[in-house]
Amino acid sequence: MRIAIIILATLIGMLAPLCPALAEVTVRAEVDRTAVAPGESLELQVTVNGGKGEADLSGLTDFKVISRGTSSSVQFINGHMSRKQTTTYLLIPQRKGQLTIPALAVEVDGQIYPSDPITITVTDQPDTGDHSSNGKEVWVTHEVSNSTPYENQQITYTFRLYNTVQINDAKFQPPEFDGFSAKEIKERRSYRKIINGREAMVSEIDYILIPLKSGGQTIEPAVLQVGIIRPDRTRRQSPFDNFFKDPFFNRGTVDTRILQTDPLNLEVRPLPPRPPDRKFSGLVGHFDLRVEAESSDLKVGDSATVAITVEGRGNIMDAQPPSLQVPPAFKTYADNPQEEINLDRNGFHGKKVFRTALVPLKAGQFQLPAVTLTYFDVDQKAYRTLTASAPALTVAASQEASPPPVSITPGPVQPIKKKVTFTGRDILPVKENLSAIQSHQPISWVIFLLGLATPALIFAGTVLVQRLRRQDTRPAALMRAKAHQALKAAQKGPGEQFLTGLHQALTAAILAAAGRMGAALTWKEAEALLLTSGRSAEEARQAAELLSTIESCKFSGQPPAAQQRDALLAQTSRTIRKLVP
Amino acid sequence: MKTRLCLTMVIIAMLAAAPCPAQEHARQFLTAMEAYKAGDYAGAVNGLEAIAVSGIKNGQLYYDIGNAHLKNNDLGRAILWYERALILLPNDPDLRFNYDYARSLTKDAQDETTNPLVHILFFWKYQLSTRTVIVLALAFNLVFWGLATAQRLTRRRGLRHAALAALLPATVLIFTAAYNYYESAHPTQAIVLPDKIAVRSGLEPTSTELFELHAGAKVKVVKAMNHHVQIRFSEDKIGWIESGAVGRI
Numbered sequence A: 001m002r003i004a005i006i007i008l009a010t011l012i013g014m015l016a017p018l019c020p021a022l023a024e025v026t027v028r029a030e031v032d033r034t035a036v037a038p039g040e041s042l043e044l045q046v047t048v049n050g051g052k053g054e055a056d057l058s059g060l061t062d063f064k065v066i067s068r069g070t071s072s073s074v075q076f077i078n079g080h081m082s083r084k085q086t087t088t089y090l091l092i093p094q095r096k097g098q099l100t101i102p103a104l105a106v107e108v109d110g111q112i113y114p115s116d117p118i119t120i121t122v123t124d125q126p127d128t129g130d131h132s133s134n135g136k137e138v139w140v141t142h143e144v145s146n147s148t149p150y151e152n153q154q155i156t157y158t159f160r161l162y163n164t165v166q167i168n169d170a171k172f173q174p175p176e177f178d179g180f181s182a183k184e185i186k187e188r189r190s191y192r193k194i195i196n197g198r199e200a201m202v203s204e205i206d207y208i209l210i211p212l213k214s215g216g217q218t219i220e221p222a223v224l225q226v227g228i229i230r231p232d233r234t235r236r237q238s239p240f241d242n243f244f245k246d247p248f249f250n251r252g253t254v255d256t257r258i259l260q261t262d263p264l265n266l267e268v269r270p271l272p273p274r275p276p277d278r279k280f281s282g283l284v285g286h287f288d289l290r291v292e293a294e295s296s297d298l299k300v301g302d303s304a305t306v307a308i309t310v311e312g313r314g315n316i317m318d319a320q321p322p323s324l325q326v327p328p329a330f331k332t333y334a335d336n337p338q339e340e341i342n343l344d345r346n347g348f349h350g351k352k353v354f355r356t357a358l359v360p361l362k363a364g365q366f367q368l369p370a371v372t373l374t375y376f377d378v379d380q381k382a383y384r385t386l387t388a389s390a391p392a393l394t395v396a397a398s399q400e401a402s403p404p405p406v407s408i409t410p411g412p413v414q415p416i417k418k419k420v421t422f423t424g425r426d427i428l429p430v431k432e433n434l435s436a437i438q439s440h441q442p443i444s445w446v447i448f449l450l451g452l453a454t455p456a457l458i459f460a461g462t463v464l465v466q467r468l469r470r471q472d473t474r475p476a477a478l479m480r481a482k483a484h485q486a487l488k489a490a491q492k493g494p495g496e497q498f499l500t501g502l503h504q505a506l507t508a509a510i511l512a513a514a515g516r517m518g519a520a521l522t523w524k525e526a527e528a529l530l531l532t533s534g535r536s537a538e539e540a541r542q543a544a545e546l547l548s549t550i551e552s553c554k555f556s557g558q559p560p561a562a563q564q565r566d567a568l569l570a571q572t573s574r575t576i577r578k579l580v581p
Numbered sequence B: 001m002k003t004r005l006c007l008t009m010v011i012i013a014m015l016a017a018a019p020c021p022a023q024e025h026a027r028q029f030l031t032a033m034e035a036y037k038a039g040d041y042a043g044a045v046n047g048l049e050a051i052a053v054s055g056i057k058n059g060q061l062y063y064d065i066g067n068a069h070l071k072n073n074d075l076g077r078a079i080l081w082y083e084r085a086l087i088l089l090p091n092d093p094d095l096r097f098n099y100d101y102a103r104s105l106t107k108d109a110q111d112e113t114t115n116p117l118v119h120i121l122f123f124w125k126y127q128l129s130t131r132t133v134i135v136l137a138l139a140f141n142l143v144f145w146g147l148a149t150a151q152r153l154t155r156r157r158g159l160r161h162a163a164l165a166a167l168l169p170a171t172v173l174i175f176t177a178a179y180n181y182y183e184s185a186h187p188t189q190a191i192v193l194p195d196k197i198a199v200r201s202g203l204e205p206t207s208t209e210l211f212e213l214h215a216g217a218k219v220k221v222v223k224a225m226n227h228h229v230q231i232r233f234s235e236d237k238i239g240w241i242e243s244g245a246v247g248r249i
Helices: A002-018 A445-470 A475-492 A495-514 A523-532 A537-556 A562-579 B002-017 B021-037 B041-053 B059-071 B075-088 B093-104 B116-121 B123-127 B130-154 B157-185
Strands: A026-031 A042-049 A063-077 A080-093 A097-101 A105-108 A111-114 A118-122 A138-144 A155-163 A167-173 A180-184 A189-195 A198-211 A215-219 A223-230 A253-260 A264-268 A280-293 A297-299 A304-314 A330-334 A338-344 A347-360 A364-367 A371-377 A382-388 A392-396 B189-192 B196-200 B209-214 B218-225 B228-234 B237-242 B246-248
Touching: A026 A111, A026 A118, A026 A198, A042 A105, A080 A118, A138 A223, A138 A253, A138 A264, A155 A167, A155 A223, A167 A253, A280 A382, A304 A371, A347 A392, A445 B130, A445 B157, A475 A495, A475 A562, A495 A523, A495 A537, A495 A562, A523 A537, A537 A562, B021 B041, B021 B059, B041 B059, B059 B075, B059 B093, B075 B093, B075 B130, B075 B189, B075 B246, B116 B123, B123 B157, B130 B157, B209 B237, B218 B246
Parallel strands: A280 A371, A297 A392
Antiparallel strands: A026 A042, A042 A080, A063 A080, A097 A118, A105 A111, A138 A155, A155 A198, A167 A223, A180 A198, A189 A198, A215 A264, A223 A253, A280 A304, A304 A347, A330 A347, A338 A347, A364 A392, A371 A382, B189 B218, B189 B246, B196 B209, B196 B237, B218 B228, B228 B237
16 A cells, blocks of 8 residues: 555656646737838747746737637656747838737636737838847947946946847957956856847846046956848748857858947046044955954964954955954964955955964963954945954963974965176175186287197107008019009909019019029029028928918919919918018 | 205295285285275275286276276276176176267267177177187087997997087187187287377378267277377277277276
8 A cells, every 4th residue: 555655656756747737828929020111020939838828919009910720739858748839910100100019918727828929010111120129130239337436436337238040250349448457257247138028139248347547437348249140032941940050150251240229328436534533444345344363372483363354245355464463472473364255246255364472572461452454334334343353362371491493384475587787896806816817828829830730740740650661662662562552453454464564573472582583483482582581390391381272273374263262362461461560 | 854844934934924825815805895895996096907918817806997987987908807897797787888988978889890790690709708709619519429339339320410410510610719719819909098099190290180080889809000009999090099098908
């Protein structure tokens, strides 16, 4: 049974939102335009939200009414059902002048729901709506929340764009706001509004203005460039046109318009004469004041922070630290103020906290005097003085023999960097070191030239020695040169020239080793020469055998094979290097 | 023999009694420093300039002379000595600071005497002292010839490339040093010394006054004639003044 009750309750709960009787019923009448010429027609739509019913058109005596049908729809949004019925009529005015579509009564479930009346202008030249909202497609307005503010009283400037047609590419140029401090509110608002029977999209841009001086002030016109999207009349309408009712998909033309508001005149009132016995803080708005101490029981040398908080709505950013009268038994260290200031459509609001570190220098009971703040209250139109009582401080003697060094930690302070400038000008002092009298005579140009020339001369000497060495006329030197020359020729020469070159090179090397001139040697003469010139028997034998081998190859008439050629060349080169290094 | 011995002893005693130049300079310098500290800036100037006139070339000494002149309210000579010190100590921070300060006191807006592009392209000329340029030129010259000799002896190709690499800085520095020698032998830059002086169209005192210059203005001496010099302050400002009215850097 309990389960059945729970299931039933759940079902009722689920179905309850679906019941149309519980939905709110509204009736709305809209026309497609509010200005027509005689003989022209306009379209009237009566929309019933949350039910269905027929409008009573008996009051439409100034129009001929032609019904264009009814459409209805049911929507489920977030589990709620809503019914919507729209009936369209074509109205043809029967006379000129200001005609009125009266409030149309619609009966829904026995209840009468009226629509708003609509005024229609019928003239020969209907107003297209360039100067008033009547019949306009797009128009702009601007206003301020208070046209007679006090000096330094913040007011809200609102620019509104109304559009009943599709627009794109809107570019807003705000006024200069001369004579005001202006801050734009980043959050912009958009909403729909029925204006004289037509639904318009309204976009708002807000600024918070603070008049900087009293007297008459003018806010120059704001300018808006906007593109109005005109549907392509030559194209056939399709059922998907409403779906693609987006500028991105629109295939119509764009009509660019420049719209501007009228100038706004404000009369900024000066603040009343300041009270002679109070110090005016410069704040205008609504503010509160409070004073708090971190600790009321202290010891000599300890520190306690007293925080004075100014909080409210108005030019809070201009708040200066209220005067805190501290007995001479305290040292004070002021901290940078902490700000939490916000901006919304009602202006600046927030708080500013002024902290001061107090360090008692002697023991005793101390009552800090009350802190006062005088500001101008814009509602009361008078100066108001706030008073916040300061705490009493009890300071005990320090337990240590000598007071510890005072350590103040007033919290994180961001260092403010600024350009360093001279606060005084003078020259740097003289150099008193006795090295100042040591003469640094420049290197004379003669020494410089000598320094340049010396290494060049050394280089030239080296080259000269090399050349002289090459011109050695001793038999050993001549034959050594001949040996190297013949070896080079042999390396390049083919066949027989190769063997001839090797033979000449080896012969010349043996003669050079013996210190003799000559052109030809037998292998026996070669061995004997080397032995007589002090070479070892082995060395002499190897050279003689190599000479014999080369001769044999030479006189055989057959050019040596490549492998044999390489072996002979290597062996001859080695032997020549040994004989004439 | 006894006479010869006596004569020798007298000569030795005379030599010992005669003050050595270095000691004399030290004494003068210390006296000048004392005068400077005591606020006797004219005395300091006299003492320090006497050392400089005796042939001592030292950037620190010139700096001290510039300081003494500046404290003695002689802006023209202060800048002149700072300029001379800058040739020897182009990168001394104290000197730069005081020079800039002295320059800030001058009254004549000075055009750039040298194109800034020249300062960038030939940075070594303006960043290195003349002595440093000479030493570097000799060093690179030695390196080049040393490498060339080694290459000649060993026939290594790498040495040839290294020698060519050393040739470029050696050439640049040798030409810079040569230019510096020429510049020091023919100084053309000068500083106006009096507080105010009229620059005239000719050598006569009755010549038309073309423009005025004030102490510390840097000019270029174009030519000299009859105790007068023709100076050029900027492209369009040229005229004659007495030669004593400017100090050659």
